[in-house]
Amino acid sequence: MSPHLILRVISKLLIPLIVVFGLYVQFHGDFGPGGGFQAGVIIAVAVILYALIFGMDEARRAVPPTVVRYGAAAGVLIYAGVGIATLLMNGAGEPLNFLDYDALHPDQGHHTGQHYGILLVELGVLTTVSSVMLAIFYAFAGRVPDIPDEEW
Amino acid sequence: MLEILAERFNYIPIIILMMIGLYVVIATGNLVKRLVGLSLFQTSVFLLYITIGKVFGGGPPIIVDDGHHGEDAGHGAEAAASHGAETADHAAAATDHAAEAADHAVDAAHQAAEVLYSNPLPHVLILTAIVVGVATLAVGLALVVRIREAYGTIEDDALNAADYSLESGSAE
Amino acid sequence: MNHADLTQYLDYLLIAMLLAVGFAIVRLRNLFAVVMLTGVYSLLCAAWFVSLDAVDVAFTEAAVGAGISTVLMLGAMLLTARESEPAGAGRHWAAFAVVAAAGAALFFAIPDMPVYGDAESPANAYLGRDFMERTPQDIQIPNVVTAVLASYRGYDTFGETVVVFTAALGVMLLLGFGSGARRKDEEED
Numbered sequence: 001m002s003p004h005l006i007l008r009v010i011s012k013l014l015i016p017l018i019v020v021f022g023l024y025v026q027f028h029g030d031f032g033p034g035g036g037f038q039a040g041v042i043i044a045v046a047v048i049l050y051a052l053i054f055g056m057d058e059a060r061r062a063v064p065p066t067v068v069r070y071g072a073a074a075g076v077l078i079y080a081g082v083g084i085a086t087l088l089m090n091g092a093g094e095p096l097n098f099l100d101y102d103a104l105h106p107d108q109g110h111h112t113g114q115h116y117g118i119l120l121v122e123l124g125v126l127t128t129v130s131s132v133m134l135a136i137f138y139a140f141a142g143r144v145p146d147i148p149d150e151e152w
Numbered sequence: 153m154l155e156i157l158a159e160r161f162n163y164i165p166i167i168i169l170m171m172i173g174l175y176v177v178i179a180t181g182n183l184v185k186r187l188v189g190l191s192l193f194q195t196s197v198f199l200l201y202i203t204i205g206k207v208f209g210g211g212p213p214i215i216v217d218d219g220h221h222g223e224d225a226g227h228g229a230e231a232a233a234s235h236g237a238e239t240a241d242h243a244a245a246a247t248d249h250a251a252e253a254a255d256h257a258v259d260a261a262h263q264a265a266e267v268l269y270s271n272p273l274p275h276v277l278i279l280t281a282i283v284v285g286v287a288t289l290a291v292g293l294a295l296v297v298r299i300r301e302a303y304g305t306i307e308d309d310a311l312n313a314a315d316y317s318l319e320s321g322s323a324e
Numbered sequence: 325m326n327h328a329d330l331t332q333y334l335d336y337l338l339i340a341m342l343l344a345v346g347f348a349i350v351r352l353r354n355l356f357a358v359v360m361l362t363g364v365y366s367l368l369c370a371a372w373f374v375s376l377d378a379v380d381v382a383f384t385e386a387a388v389g390a391g392i393s394t395v396l397m398l399g400a401m402l403l404t405a406r407e408s409e410p411a412g413a414g415r416h417w418a419a420f421a422v423v424a425a426a427g428a429a430l431f432f433a434i435p436d437m438p439v440y441g442d443a444e445s446p447a448n449a450y451l452g453r454d455f456m457e458r459t460p461q462d463i464q465i466p467n468v469v470t471a472v473l474a475s476y477r478g479y480d481t482f483g484e485t486v487v488v489f490t491a492a493l494g495v496m497l498l499l500g501f502g503s504g505a506r507r508k509d510e511e512e513d
Contacts, residue, residue: 033383035469037280038384042387044392069501075489101475118475129485137399138501142500156435160440165342165343171426175350179418188349191393204445205378205447206377213468215466273472279469284488285388296400297499
């Protein structure tokens with residue numbers, strides 16, 4: 001590992017920036033290109049870069065596989081939870097719709113409910129996509145290849 | 153005929169790319185390369201959808217607001233209208249405001265209608281298809297890895313041979 | 325129609341590069357080269373998506389197609405094989421016949437497709453424009469793609485999130501949780 005000094009230093013600088021960029025993509029998705037799917041992939045890529053440079057064991061210590069597994073399920077639950085919340089928070093006499101974000105906030109003039117709903121739903125997508133990509137990466141990287149290196 | 157094709161020239165390279173993917177899927181026995189061919193085919197279908205949604209002279213489907221004026225006017229109209237309904241005292245003034253604001257909103261809408269945008273619906277379809285595509289690709293690759301562990305090869309001729317020898321071996 | 329647009333030459337260049345990369349993928353047998361060229365192909369597609377105004381799609385293709393899938397295919401290649409066997413002659417001609425027939429059928433269907441870049445074509449004139457006009461009133465966010473994705477089509481996106489979750493579940497069932505606990509203890513089969 002020691003020969004890759006420059007790689008290690010540069011990637012240590014870059015990984016936080018990649019995560020910040022991922023969060024920017026996530027929360028700026030309403031105004032420009034971006035959203036939960038892209039941000040989730042970018043954040044997963046930051047961890048994958050860490051694993052490539054510092055090794056799988058370090059990456060597993062930073063982001064444990066248990067967290068990844070719970071995260072994948074938590075994102076789906078956030079998304080479904082928003083849908084159920086819209087069912088429960090609906091005012092009397094309004095039509096009952098799963099994922100009808102207007103029910104989340106009484107301010108219909110500015111569509112604040114829609115903005116809250118999109119924000120929460122994208123958060124669920126972010127959690128699931130980043131966790132799933134990491135889980136798949138861990139699953140592949142956790143296997144030990146039985147092909148000898150001479151075959152390269 | 154030539155003119156019809158020239159107006160639709162975008163489909164020709166996309167069909168060729170699709171057929172390249174299909175050829176790789178059929179002709180190669182290596183399961184990893186076959187998945188590569190499948191993803192080539194998939195990406196070509198994405199291209200097909202996106203080119204259909206392209207509008208010449210249009211921009212990306214992100215609405216350009218010329219300042220927040222138009223939006224605010226719209227809100228103003230709604231808010232003023234609701235106020236007008238509530239309070240009878242300021243009804244006259246409020247409706248004045250509402251009318252003025254509504255005029256602004258109409259102006260803004262008129263301006264927005266002149267800006268061309270590409271069709272956003274294919275983009276939405278393909279956006280989710282890409283993410284689902286990588287998820288299914290991962291499942292396919294995981295199956296290939298398991299096949300390699302069970303059989304020691306990922307060439308489908310060798311896999312068939314191994315299966316037949318297994319069958320004849322159990323029959324003995 | 326506005327054909328006098330300089331970006332069309334960029335499009336031609338990208339199409340030529342896509343075709344070159346596609347034929348190279350068919351010809352090459354070294355799987356490492358094939359996987360890296362797939363990443364290049366995705367990146368070229370992303371560039372063309374930008375030119376086609378699909379910025380969200382380009383972003384996703386660059387992050388997912390060129391990033392994650394290349395990493396996954398490299399990981400799978402590391403666990404399986406380095407070279408692919410060449411196709412036999414019989415197989416090559418059978419595949420070629422199928423591809424020629426399917427390609428000819430698709431080519432025959434081109435005149436029925438909407439004209440490229442036409443704002444008044446049936447594909448673009450009705451529903452897409454309707455969503456562009458309704459989003460500022462219904463949702464009030466500038467990015468229509470996000471609005472359709474998360475709100476109008478929120479139920480669909482929920483289904484797709486579940487699909488992604490299920491895929492991770494499938495991979496974990498097939499390959500283990502990747503915790504490194506079961507390294508080489510599968511000698512019993």
